[in-house]
Amino acid sequence: MKVAILSGSVYGTAEEVARHASKLLEDAGFETFYNPRASLDELLASAPQALLAVTSTTGMGELPDNLQPLYSMLRDQLPAALRGLPGAVIGLGDASYGDTFCGGGEQLRELFMELGVREVQDMLRLDASESVTPEADAEPWLAELIKKL
């Protein structure tokens, strides 16, 4: 199975988590497509059979700039090729931001709903105010995801 990984990151933490996820998925026998600046064409050309989104949150609950173009194109075009695929989201944030905690991840969950991507596992919320080891913290959740895909 081919898993496409989308990531949004300002300072690189979410990208590290995405790269670690890609490695764990490959170790488990999946193929992965991961390019933090992928265009919609590149994403679709990778012919994904599942989607994993990993994004931090910036501003007041916003998505990082590197993910905005792909996010907008996906929302505008709602490509039929993604409809029905299994998917899951890892949101990075900081609980001290209150209501906007992991807002970027929430935006991607809404996008998945609009795309018809089936969320097969509850979003993982990684809180920067609680932990400095987000890659390791994501491992149990990724192990669960691997079982579900």
Ligand SMILES: Cc1cc2nc3c(=O)[nH]c(=O)nc-3n(C[C@H](O)[C@H](O)[C@H](O)COP(=O)(O)O)c2cc1C
């Ligand atoms: C300017 C700024 C704004 C932020 N806004 C939010 C926010 O609204 N909600 C949230 O949960 N985290 C917020 N964060 C926390 C980041 O999402 C968190 O530190 C994350 O781990 C950064 O990951 P990155 O290195 O991939 O960008 C903000 C951080 C900064 C520096």
